[in-house]
Amino acid sequence: MALFHNAIAQAVFWSLLTIGFYLAVKRLYRLWPRLWLTPIAAAPAPLAIAMLSLHSSYHDYIRGTGWLVSLLGPATVAFAAPIYRQRELIRRRWPVLVAGVLAGSVTALVTSWQLASLLDLDATTRLSLLPRSTSTPFALAVAKDIGALPDLTTVFVIVTGLSGAFIGEAILSRLPIQSALARGSALGMSAHGIGTAKAHELGSEEGSIAGLVMVFAGVCNVIAAPTLVNFLR
Numbered sequence: 001m002a003l004f005h006n007a008i009a010q011a012v013f014w015s016l017l018t019i020g021f022y023l024a025v026k027r028l029y030r031l032w033p034r035l036w037l038t039p040i041a042a043a044p045a046p047l048a049i050a051m052l053s054l055h056s057s058y059h060d061y062i063r064g065t066g067w068l069v070s071l072l073g074p075a076t077v078a079f080a081a082p083i084y085r086q087r088e089l090i091r092r093r094w095p096v097l098v099a100g101v102l103a104g105s106v107t108a109l110v111t112s113w114q115l116a117s118l119l120d121l122d123a124t125t126r127l128s129l130l131p132r133s134t135s136t137p138f139a140l141a142v143a144k145d146i147g148a149l150p151d152l153t154t155v156f157v158i159v160t161g162l163s164g165a166f167i168g169e170a171i172l173s174r175l176p177i178q179s180a181l182a183r184g185s186a187l188g189m190s191a192h193g194i195g196t197a198k199a200h201e202l203g204s205e206e207g208s209i210a211g212l213v214m215v216f217a218g219v220c221n222v223i224a225a226p227t228l229v230n231f232l233r
Contacts, residue, residue, distance in 0.1 A: 007063070014064035021046050033201070035166050040158060040194060072137045086208035093181055101213055104189040105220040108133035109228055124149060127229065131221055132156035135192040138218030142225045157192070164191030165198045172202075184209030189217055 021043045029037045036042065051061055062069075090097065109130060116126040127148035131139040136157050143153040168187050177183055180203055187195035187202075188210030196214050200207030 010060065011064040011067075014061050015068065017050060018043070018047060018065055018068060035162065035169075038162065038165075038194065038197075041162055072135075072140075086205055086212075089181070089205065089209070090212060096181065097185065097209070097213065097216070100185050101189065101216045101220060104213075105133070105217050105224060108189075108217075109221065109224060113228070125152065128152040129156050130229070131225055132160045133190070133192065134218040134221045135214055138222055142222055145222075145226050146229045158194075161191045161194035165194045168195060169198060180205035181209055185213050188213030192217070 022039050025037065025039045025042045028042070029039060047061070050056075051058070112129050112132055113126065116129050121129070124147075127146050128143060130146065130148065131142035131153055134142065134157070136154060139153050139157045140150050142148075143150045165187065168190050172183055172186065177186075183202060184199045184206035187199040187206070189195075191198065192214045196207060196210040199210035
């Protein structure tokens with residue numbers, strides 16, 4: 001097809017298709033809020049079908065939509081707005097938040113490495129798995145710094161976010177946990193961006209706390225992951 005010999009046309013086509021599928025799935029999710037209809041989980045399926053039908057490769061797709069990936073950083077920064085609105089709560093409870101994020105970050109890093117070692121995964125996969133418990137912009141930064149595969153890390157991040165949001169929601173619905181601080185922290189730490197979106201569905205306080213925890217955990221991992229890798233090596 002002549003379209004795919006023109007870089008600009010290719011970028012416009014794949015970008016519009018990606019945005020269109022995302023908006024369609026997001027509308028479906030609002031009508032039927034099921035985890036499997038979460039845009040980040042459901043939108044890739046029709047995109048994959050389109051790629052296979054048009055005999056396009058992942059590299060063709062990512063060349064056309066790379067600008068969307070670059071927006072992940074600003075999107076993460078946008079979480080500062082709801083965090084600011086809850087600044088009084090955060091100011092009162094910051095020691096608990098700091099302790100929880102540090103404990104959660106260390107646990108995520110160590111368990112990822114140890115489980116990968118027990119399963120005898122190769123070194124590259126092990127490194128790619130290490131930053132799975134942070135949002136994509138932070139995880140990609142860590143992956144590049146420690147010699148992991150960014151694309152593989154992205155897959156691990158999405159799987160962790162989806163499973164964390166699903167399991168976290170199930171646990172919170174069965175336990176008598178009413179604290180917005182605890183609910184938001186749990187989802188933000190265990191499922192980063194997807195968990196934060198789920199926390200906003202529970203309430204504004206939960207969403208703000210989850211966003212703060214997600215960002216703070218990302219910073220902790222950017223600092224701690226290279227140090228841990230150097231120590232383990």
